[in-house]
Amino acid sequence: MADYIFRRLISAIVVMAMVGIFIFLLVRLAPGDPAVVMAGRNATEQIVNGIREHLGLNQPLPVQFIHWLSAMLHGDFGTSIFSGRPVLELLVQRLAPTVSLSILTLALSVSVGVSFGILAAWRAGGFVDRLLTVFSAFGYSVPVFVIGYFLVYVLAISVAWLPVQGYAPIDEGVGDWFAHLILPTVALSLPFVAFVARVTRASMLDVLSEDYMRTAAAKGASSYAMLFHHALRNAGVPILTVIGISFAYLIGGVVLTETVFNIPGVGRLVVDAINNRDYPIIQSVLILTSGLYVLINLAVDLAYTLIDPRIRY
Amino acid sequence: MTITRRTLVQSALAAGAALAVPSILRAQDTQAIRMIMGDIQIFDPVFTTSQYTFNHAMAVYDTLFALDADLVPQPQMVGKWSASDDKKAYTFELRDGLRWHDGTPVRAADCVASIRRWGQVEPSGQLLLKEAANITPTDDKTFVITLNEALGSVTEILAKPLFMMREQDAKLPATEQVTTNIGSGPYKFNAGLTRPGSRVVYDRNEQYVPRDEPSSGLAGAKIAIAEQVIWENITDPQTALAALQAGEVDFWADPVADLFPAIESSNNLVLDTLGGNGSDWVVRMNFLQPPFNNIKMRQALLHLIEQKAFLSLMAPDAKFGRTVTSTFGTGSPYSNDVNVGWFKEGGDLEKAKQLIAESGYAGEKVVILDPTDWREGDVASQLLASVLQKAGINAELAPMTWSELAVRRSNKGPVENGGWNLFITTFSDYEMRDPMATSLFVMKSDEAWYGWPQNDEFEVLRDKWPRTETKTERQALAHEMQRIWWDYVPIVFLCQTKAPSARNKHLVDMISSPAPERAIWNMRKVEG
Numbered sequence: 001m002a003d004y005i006f007r008r009l010i011s012a013i014v015v016m017a018m019v020g021i022f023i024f025l026l027v028r029l030a031p032g033d034p035a036v037v038m039a040g041r042n043a044t045e046q047i048v049n050g051i052r053e054h055l056g057l058n059q060p061l062p063v064q065f066i067h068w069l070s071a072m073l074h075g076d077f078g079t080s081i082f083s084g085r086p087v088l089e090l091l092v093q094r095l096a097p098t099v100s101l102s103i104l105t106l107a108l109s110v111s112v113g114v115s116f117g118i119l120a121a122w123r124a125g126g127f128v129d130r131l132l133t134v135f136s137a138f139g140y141s142v143p144v145f146v147i148g149y150f151l152v153y154v155l156a157i158s159v160a161w162l163p164v165q166g167y168a169p170i171d172e173g174v175g176d177w178f179a180h181l182i183l184p185t186v187a188l189s190l191p192f193v194a195f196v197a198r199v200t201r202a203s204m205l206d207v208l209s210e211d212y213m214r215t216a217a218a219k220g221a222s223s224y225a226m227l228f229h230h231a232l233r234n235a236g237v238p239i240l241t242v243i244g245i246s247f248a249y250l251i252g253g254v255v256l257t258e259t260v261f262n263i264p265g266v267g268r269l270v271v272d273a274i275n276n277r278d279y280p281i282i283q284s285v286l287i288l289t290s291g292l293y294v295l296i297n298l299a300v301d302l303a304y305t306l307i308d309p310r311i312r313y
Numbered sequence: 314m315t316i317t318r319r320t321l322v323q324s325a326l327a328a329g330a331a332l333a334v335p336s337i338l339r340a341q342d343t344q345a346i347r348m349i350m351g352d353i354q355i356f357d358p359v360f361t362t363s364q365y366t367f368n369h370a371m372a373v374y375d376t377l378f379a380l381d382a383d384l385v386p387q388p389q390m391v392g393k394w395s396a397s398d399d400k401k402a403y404t405f406e407l408r409d410g411l412r413w414h415d416g417t418p419v420r421a422a423d424c425v426a427s428i429r430r431w432g433q434v435e436p437s438g439q440l441l442l443k444e445a446a447n448i449t450p451t452d453d454k455t456f457v458i459t460l461n462e463a464l465g466s467v468t469e470i471l472a473k474p475l476f477m478m479r480e481q482d483a484k485l486p487a488t489e490q491v492t493t494n495i496g497s498g499p500y501k502f503n504a505g506l507t508r509p510g511s512r513v514v515y516d517r518n519e520q521y522v523p524r525d526e527p528s529s530g531l532a533g534a535k536i537a538i539a540e541q542v543i544w545e546n547i548t549d550p551q552t553a554l555a556a557l558q559a560g561e562v563d564f565w566a567d568p569v570a571d572l573f574p575a576i577e578s579s580n581n582l583v584l585d586t587l588g589g590n591g592s593d594w595v596v597r598m599n600f601l602q603p604p605f606n607n608i609k610m611r612q613a614l615l616h617l618i619e620q621k622a623f624l625s626l627m628a629p630d631a632k633f634g635r636t637v638t639s640t641f642g643t644g645s646p647y648s649n650d651v652n653v654g655w656f657k658e659g660g661d662l663e664k665a666k667q668l669i670a671e672s673g674y675a676g677e678k679v680v681i682l683d684p685t686d687w688r689e690g691d692v693a694s695q696l697l698a699s700v701l702q703k704a705g706i707n708a709e710l711a712p713m714t715w716s717e718l719a720v721r722r723s724n725k726g727p728v729e730n731g732g733w734n735l736f737i738t739t740f741s742d743y744e745m746r747d748p749m750a751t752s753l754f755v756m757k758s759d760e761a762w763y764g765w766p767q768n769d770e771f772e773v774l775r776d777k778w779p780r781t782e783t784k785t786e787r788q789a790l791a792h793e794m795q796r797i798w799w800d801y802v803p804i805v806f807l808c809q810t811k812a813p814s815a816r817n818k819h820l821v822d823m824i825s826s827p828a829p830e831r832a833i834w835n836m837r838k839v840e841g
Contacts, residue, residue: 031713031716031717031720032714032716032717033716033720036719036720037354037716038355038361039360039361039362040361040362040363040366041362041363041715041719041738041739042738042752042753043361043362044752044762045723046434047434047487047488048723050486050488051360051488053488054486054488054489080509082354082355082509083354083355083356083492083509083510085492085509090509090510094508094511149551149555152552153555156555157555157559160559163559163561164552164555164556164559164561165555165556165561166545166556259548259549260549260551260552261552262547262548262552264508264511264512268510268548269510272352272354272510275686276354
């Protein structure tokens with residue numbers, strides 16, 4: 001097992017190095033110039049050239065790459081071209097909202113999605129199953145921003161129960177923190193609930209048709225025992241895989257949700273950085289995100305061994 | 314423990330009340346004013362021309378002079394000032410009580426350093442530095458500007474706005490950002506609560522000593538009434554409107570035109586231009602490349618453009634748009650009608666076609682740089698292309714982001730080598746009053762703004778501008794400059810839009826000024 005983890009970590013470093021080179025070339029070769037954005041719409045050429053020179057953007061690309069690589073290897077993520085503040089500091093400031101939203105969304109998606117999937121499989125072909133099928137189709141089809149605006153209109157403007165937008169740090173009060181996250185969490189969770197529910201249903205139906213489930217029923221096992229002790233555990237591997245994939249996709253969905261609900265998270269940080277061509281932020285966030293993907297995959301692979309003792313590395 | 318229906322209902326009510334607390338707290342928070350003011354990425358007003366940065370600077374920094382509601386310069390940080398009889402020496406004495414936010418006193422040396430840094434990049438500042446034999450502090454509160462030749466507009470130049478910074482900050486080159494945010498203005502920058510890209514927080518400067526004169530435009534008493542002002546960056550317009558409707562924010566600087574009807578139909582909200590002159594939409598041509606190196610083609614363009622057509626797109630609500638034909642904009646003391654009669658109505662296709670034929674235009678490709686990430690600019694570019702095509706011009710849109718456009722417009726070569734012919738931008742109508750401050754007025758080829766026009770006759774007159782003293786003399790000069798301007802056609806106006814801001818009715822006494830900058834002093838919240 002330790003050997004396996006070590007090999008996976010080594011391969012993660014290789015993947016991240018390749019991602020790093022790709023990202024560097026991608027952002028530098030893309031059209032646009034941060035000096036132009038910084039100087040403003042009606043700035044003169046002289047001012048733009050001065051800023052470009054000061055930022056070292058007129059240096060050859062290989063020189064810029066070596067500077068960046070050297071800094072990264074020393075754990076220096078650089079400084080934002082625009083705000084002049086360390087990228088790491090900006091990332092830390094933006095991490096809490098994104099992590100809060102992601103964890104709540106994942107918790108809601110998994111708990112509701114798995115429950116719905118089990119319920120649909122248990123009542124396969126019946127009214128509940130069809131209702132949940134319609135719900136899943138709805139969850140897939142409706143974009144996050146439509147749900148977001150609808151929830152804001154009903155719950156934040158019409159009845160004024162919840163805030164429209166923004167984020168309140170948890171250390172300023174759990175109630176306020178939670179209140180600000182309810183609407184974005186619900187909006188972002190909807191497609192993931194649908195996804196997890198569909199996969200859980202399909203996986204559970206496969207297991208429920210196995211011979212050993214018939215045997216358990218013949219031996220008088222209760223519905224609860226059959227569903228949760230026997231079926232769910234055996235259906236767990238594909239469900240876990242889907243949850244891992246969902247978490248990766250979640251990071252993409254967070255960007256839009258953060259925009260609609262004005263949450264100052266990592267998603268908005270990176271979108272603003274892309275618009276402004278703030279290279280150090282784009283590069284750092286993408287490198288860290290790719291690392292996170294690799295770690296999530298590793299965690300999912302290791303979790304298989306807990307669900308299914310037959311899996312060994 | 315048994316869960317009864319009663320305990321369940323009680324728990325649900327308690328949870329509902331707990332969740333409602335944030336909105337209750339917000340409603341009671343009358344000491345803080347929350348505003349949606351856009352994304353301030355850069356905090357140094359010398360480093361960038363971004364309007365958002367200037368708004369920030371208005372809060373944090375103070376100015377030597379400021380323009381009142383009639384656009385007359387009035388002393389702000391300056392207490393007393395005088396000019397020598399020959400107008401070659403100006404002496405300025407700072408008023409009492411000026412302190413930086415770090416507690417140290419404002420010195421004349423700080424102001425001299427600030428003028429020198431600003432003069433590296435701002436056109437009228439460059440003129441001042443060029444004409445100045447010396448700018449020196451004579452003591453802690455006094456400095457003198459000695460000129461080689463008399464200038465009649467020194468106080469106007471100093472009222473640009475020119476933000477005063479500490480000497481150690483102002484010593485940085487203009488191409489390097491000042492990030493300390495320590496000014497002497499009515500509000501202090503709160504770095505601890507600020508989150509770049511998301512939220513900027515200002516605290517009232519308790520040490521600030523306002524002037525005694527009543528507030529007028531950007532001049533007079535600056536009284537910081539709100540204890541704290543929080544600028545939120547809400548990028549999604551629908552969310553911004555919802556936040557305004559729910560009372561989570563009090564002010565929205567740049568609502569989108571689509572939402573004006575929704576704002577106007579709300580009992581609690583107001584749309585208000587706050588006295589602003591608005592933006593002039595401008596087509597800039599490339600004077601180095603055919604076909605617009607030919608004056609007849611430029612005149613044809615002037616005949617072609619029907620401003621009302623652009624207004625119907627850019628400002629569907631007639632309250633927030635108008636036509637503009639004066640070189641000096643619509644709201645300045647120098648706006649005039651000289652030499653505009655021949656094209657004023659616009660939309661004269663036959664006359665345009667005649668001029669195009671006379672120019673010898675042979676169907677060369679005309680590339681319009683189209684900024685697709687700037688919605689209004691994109692729409693205006695599309696209409697421009699359509700208008701040109703109707704006149705038989707082989708116009709082609711080159712879609713790109715504004716950032717790409719800003720790089721490509723510096724290419725002086727032909728379109729085959731990545732050059733360009735036309736692009737659209739906006740200039741503040743307020744800036745158009747001053748031919749020394751706006752890069753659009755420069756017609757010195759390589760020294761000119763993108764497009765690089767050259768007109769020596771106009772430049773001779775422009776050079777006279779800062780040397781004239783009276784408004785009457787300036788108005789006469791403005792007439793003569795405008796005559797040459799429209800004969801030469803350095804730009805074509807598309808229209809003028811006046812972008813209103815939206816606010817809750819309980820936010821009152823906001824500063825009204827023709828300047829595009831938003832000031833946050835004097836405003837306050839009232840009950841009800």
